[in-house]
Amino acid sequence: TGWDAVIAAEPALAKRMSGVELDAALEAIADFADLKSPYTTGHSRGVAEHAASAALRAGLGEQAAAELRRAGLLHDVGRLGVSNAIWDKPGVLSEAEMERVRMHPYLTQRTFSRSPRLAALAELAATHHERLDGSGYPRALAGGALSPEARILAAADAYQAMSEPRPHRPARPPDDAARELREDVRRGRL
Numbered sequence: 001t002g003w004d005a006v007i008a009a010e011p012a013l014a015k016r017m018s019g020v021e022l023d024a025a026l027e028a029i030a031d032f033a034d035l036k037s038p039y040t041t042g043h044s045r046g047v048a049e050h051a052a053s054a055a056l057r058a059g060l061g062e063q064a065a066a067e068l069r070r071a072g073l074l075h076d077v078g079r080l081g082v083s084n085a086i087w088d089k090p091g092v093l094s095e096a097e098m099e100r101v102r103m104h105p106y107l108t109q110r111t112f113s114r115s116p117r118l119a120a121l122a123e124l125a126a127t128h129h130e131r132l133d134g135s136g137y138p139r140a141l142a143g144g145a146l147s148p149e150a151r152i153l154a155a156a157d158a159y160q161a162m163s164e165p166r167p168h169r170p171a172r173p174p175d176d177a178a179r180e181l182r183e184d185v186r187r188g189r190l
Contacts, residue, residue, distance in 0.1 A: 022117075023070065024172050030073040033080055036085045039166050040076070046163075047073030047128075050156035060148065067121065072156060074118070075125040078107030090167040102137040105129055124149055128157040131189040155181060155190050 017025060030044035053070035056062070079087065082104050086097045095099065105126040106110070112122035127141065127150035134142030146154075162177035172180070184190040 016117075019066070023073075026070050026073040036079050037084060039088065040079070041163065043160060043164060044073050044076050046121070046160040047075060047153070047156045049104055050160055051132045051153050051159045054152045054156060055149065058148065058152065060152075064149060068152060071124040071149070071153055074112065075108060075128045075153065075157060076104065076135060077111050077125075078104035078109075081107040088167050092168070102129075106138045125155065128153050130154060131184075133188045135189060151190065157183075158190065160183065 027045065030048070034040045034043050034045075048069045051070075051072040052065040055065035055068045060068075082100050086093065086100055088098070091180050105128060109122045109126035111116035112125075115122075124147075126138070127146060130136035130139065130141040130146055130150060131154065132143055132146060132151070134140050141150075159177050162172045162180055163174060165171040181190065
């Protein structure tokens with residue numbers, strides 16, 4: 001492929017990043033993606049930290065927590081492919097606008113799908129709006145199709161988003177966001 005030819009012509013491009021270097025690069029990508037809207041500054045780092053912390057509490061181990069953190073950093077890169085006229089709209093979104101919003105996890109997955117190291121992270125990142133009852137997006141995955149890591153990432157994203165202001169609503173206090181998260185668990189969504 002074209003990319004393989006570029007790397008072959010410049011062997012320095014084939015250098016692998018250490019875990020620390022990868023984390024720093026993903027943090028920079030996350031921060032850039034979050035600059036898309038004033039309502040999302042810091043969102044991806046918040047999701048990443050919540051997801052990693054929850055993975056450790058759930059007993060998934062250090063490696064799973066590190067990978068979840070990385071997926072959390074990548075999860076909203078697909079937002080860059082959706083207009084700010086949609087993200088920053090103060091009112092109710094039209095069906096066409098919601099369809100664009102529902103595409104952003106897919107765009108995240110596609111952005112990183114050609115990288116052997118990032119493809120699996122992007123696949124996990126793309127599940128952040130999936131729900132156990134199949135009501136999520138972009139693929140309407142349900143129950144057993146969602147790994148424990150995907151479930152944790154979805155909950156971390158939901159909590160972080162509720163805790164932040166959006167153009168159509170103020171930020172919810174942490175206790176209110178946690179209560180809403182528990183309600184989604186009770187309803188079988190998370």
